[in-house]
Amino acid sequence: MAKYMLIMRATDESLAKFQDVDFTEIMNAMGKFNDELIRAGVLLAAEGLEDPSEGVVVDFTGETPLVTDGPYGETKELFSGYYILDVASKQEAVEWAKRMPYMAGSKAEIRRVPTIDEFPQDNPWI
Numbered sequence: 001m002a003k004y005m006l007i008m009r010a011t012d013e014s015l016a017k018f019q020d021v022d023f024t025e026i027m028n029a030m031g032k033f034n035d036e037l038i039r040a041g042v043l044l045a046a047e048g049l050e051d052p053s054e055g056v057v058v059d060f061t062g063e064t065p066l067v068t069d070g071p072y073g074e075t076k077e078l079f080s081g082y083y084i085l086d087v088a089s090k091q092e093a094v095e096w097a098k099r100m101p102y103m104a105g106s107k108a109e110i111r112r113v114p115t116i117d118e119f120p121q122d123n124p125w126i
Contacts, residue, residue: 003044003113004093006083006100013105029101037085037096048081084113 010018018026037043052070059066087093090112097108119126 001086001088002090003115004085004087004090005111005113006085006093006097007079007109007111008081008083008100008102009107009109010078010080011105011107014102017104033099033101036099037083042085042087042092042096043083044086045084046082049079052078079109 034043034046037046055070057068057070059068083096085093085096087096090110093110097110100108102108116126
């Protein structure tokens with residue numbers, strides 16, 4: 001088994017559609033999907049994130065870190081939540097992502113989470 005992170009990415013289009021859907025309907029759809037993941041034994045973690053306007057950015061491009069309010073970049077560069085699944089393959093992670101009840105126009109990025117034994121074992125911090 002391997003861990004894969006499904007990074008949920010909203011777009012301007014999907015955020016606009018989200019505003020028109022009853023919150024209870026959204027919670028029911030996500031709850032059913034989460035229940036499927038739990039019953040399949042593949043869900044390790046899942047979290048949604050607060051609106052990007054409530055966040056802060058620490059920018060390290062200058063000589064000293066610069067802290068600013070609000071989101072980093074444009075909406076298309078932000079993610080709205082994630083799932084971490086323990087599945088047999090990338091293809092299985094893809095199949096679960098395709099079943100997510102997410103708004104049209106949204107995207108899900110899938111990335112494997114490396115295990116500790118993939119790092120140099122001679123490093124004292126590993």
